[in-house]
Amino acid sequence: MSRRVSHPIFARMFERASVRMDAAGAAEHRQRLLTALAGTVIEIGAGNGRNFAHYPPAVTAVLAVEPEPRLRAAAQRAAEAAPVPVTVADGVADHLPAADGSFDAAVLSLVLCSVPDQATALAEVRRVVRPGGQLRFLEHVVAEHPGTLRRVQRALDATIWPWLCGGCHTSRDTVTAIHTAGFQVTELDRFMFPDTPVTLAPAPHVLGRATRPADTNR
Secondary structure (H helix, E strand, C coil): CCCCCCCHHHHHHHHHHHHHHHHHHHHHHHHHHHCCCCEEEEEECCCCCCCHHHCCCCEEEEEEECCCHHHHHHHHHHHHCCCCCEEEECCECCECCCCCCCEEEEEEECCCCCCCCHHHHHHHHHHHEEEEEEEEEEEECCCCCCCHHHHHHHHHHCCCHHHHCCCCCCCCCHHHHHHHCCCEEEEEEEEECCCCCCCCCCCEEEEEEEECCCCCCC
């Protein structure tokens, strides 16, 4: 059974913020994230469904997993207008409602910052993606180089940020976690978003692709 996840205040804030983020350039990042996907896809932590409009027609079905009730209801509404078939389901990243190797690809978009344990979540992603399948990821991450920004990120994560932002952490080394989980990263772009005069703690982002190797039983 999935654990209960409810962040109603954050969910309301995120619904409004996601619209502004898309207008400021996040929509283009979503488009890059999903371009050339095909076959069956599981999207983990689908939020309010802002990715759905960007799925290409070669995608035959999407299972969108979202544990937060308000965001899941918004995702269900977004699924009705999606250009590909999308089924929205309750579930959490560390216990996905899917069989082993049942998807051609997985999509992680601004979710690995907030899962309780990245290793457990990525092991589940690896379980449900077929050997040779893809992982697409768009995440905000720890600053690439040691310095003030990284110190600020760690200080925020140790105090108020996760409480305000639905469990989000700004200082996670997500790319290393993906490697450690057994995925082979084949493409990686690092960038700042939003690109503001004063760099914000969640600004360092990565967008990339990885594959689940076909030659292992892990």
